[in-house]
Amino acid sequence: MSAVGLHRVMEPKGVLPQAATRLDTDPAIGPDEVRIAVERLNLDAASFRQLREEAGGDGDKVRAKVLEIIRTRGKMHNPVTGSGGMLIGTVAEVGPESPLGLKPGDRVATLVSLTLTPLEITDDLMAWTGTSEQVPCTGHAILFGRSIAAVLPDDLDDDLALAVFDVCGAPALVERVVKRYDRPRVAVLGGAGKSGSLALAAARRSGAARTLGVVPTTSEKLLLDGVTLADVTSLADARDPVATAAAVEAALGGPADVTVVCVDVPGCEHGAILATAPGGTVIFFSMATSFPAAALGAEGLAADVTMLIGNGYVPGHAATALDLVRAEPGVRSLFRARLAAH
CATH class of the missing domain: 3.40.50.720 (NAD(P)-binding Rossmann-like Domain)
Known part of the structure; x- marks a missing residue:
């Protein structure tokens, strides 16, 4: 088990998760991993702009492309811009050796890029119009021992907190x-x-x-x-x-x-x-x-x-x-x- 997620790299072997072309999204976690029930993605601005321009502003095409990327790569890693974004969700399970200080039920924002975060989407992004950087969805994501996450603040609404954490x-x-x-x-x-x-x-x-x-x-x-x-x-x-x-x-x-x-x-x-x-x-x-x-x-x-x-x-x-x-x-x-x- 690797604190930086090497065991999740499927292709090519020997690289870190960010450089991988495909990650393992198995929901079964290792001793130092955390599984997040995903509620929303926040695509980074450069990636969303590129996707929107490629699709000619057609939200359905943007949604289809994001789904294709996630299903093909096991993460949200735009192959054109090389960037991804981050997410918010609820902690579903915490490995006994996780150093992140999280517990089941915590609502968190991940402070590591989606380009290195194993991610599986289960609702086909049907609640998303494809016309905004924030993507409501369901699925799960995996954090490693050296990932970073922050518990969402009580005094800010989720949309605002997600936008702030994305560029913090x-x-x-x-x-x-x-x-x-x-x-x-x-x-x-x-x-x-x-x-x-x-x-x-x-x-x-x-x-x-x-x-x-x-x-x-x-x-x-x-x-x-x-x-x-x-x-x-x-x-x-x-x-x-x-x-x-x-x-x-x-x-x-x-x-x-x-x-x-x-x-x-x-x-x-x-x-x-x-x-x-x-x-x-x-x-x-x-x-x-x-x-x-x-x-x-x-x-x-x-x-x-x-x-x-x-x-x-x-x-x-x-x-x-x-x-x-x-x-x-x-x-x-x-x-x-x-x-x-x-």
């Missing part, structure tokens, strides 16, 4: 990075999104001198202006490097010391690098990021910047995100607006 790694890492600088200027590309709003709130709380939210449309700018999470907002297509850098410099009076990428479309790497000051840091939270493009782009621009991959885990990340949602009305308002739109 973003504010914790932004907080850590911002504190390394003396009152830095922080730009968040995609500042009106879920991870973007939390990143802006975390940057301000952590001592940023000035925060900027960059968004692609007037409607998103109005949304972000309305919740006052950023000191200033700007319109720019993050896929246009020159326009993005110009917008950041005009709004902040120079390049950003910390640039955070929370945009769920590909092609935003070079704009983030160009908008960042020498010695600054770029944090990539989007699963649409091409890391070869980021590395080679920084080299080609002779950019002396540190580039970090937001891996979704920082110790205490769930508590940090929940605290921001509870303390910042603007974050709550933006999350609820996003949820209402779906």
Whole structure:
């Protein structure tokens, strides 16, 4: 029995569950495993966007594709984006050696990706329209000894808690990075999104001198202006490097010391690098990021910047995100607006 789930890998043998093409979803658990009765999936933004665009916005086609992926792979692992999401459910059974501190009956959110979580769906996703990131469903999922899960808070509704936990790694890492600088200027590309709003709130709380939210449309700018999470907002297509850098410099009076990428479309790497000051840091939270493009782009621009991959885990990340949602009305308002739109 492996704490990281090696025994659940069916193909190819020898890789970790995230890299596997198929996982074993047997509901019989090992000594350190936990079985979850699944209630809802939350597809990550990049994956859902790709699925929706491939299906031409047809919800039935999106639903069929998600079912196909889960049945073929034994997990929700989008083969195009390489990403998945996370889930909420109720603990059904806990192995005697599980270190996760969970007990049967706990309602939890998993804080590990669906790309490495054995998952079986039993209702054909019939309650889901295929038009939103949140997917009501029934089935079961398996957590390993080194998985992470959080008990759902009593003071937040499930939809909101699920959306927050899905991106809870973003504010914790932004907080850590911002504190390394003396009152830095922080730009968040995609500042009106879920991870973007939390990143802006975390940057301000952590001592940023000035925060900027960059968004692609007037409607998103109005949304972000309305919740006052950023000191200033700007319109720019993050896929246009020159326009993005110009917008950041005009709004902040120079390049950003910390640039955070929370945009769920590909092609935003070079704009983030160009908008960042020498010695600054770029944090990539989007699963649409091409890391070869980021590395080679920084080299080609002779950019002396540190580039970090937001891996979704920082110790205490769930508590940090929940605290921001509870303390910042603007974050709550933006999350609820996003949820209402779906």
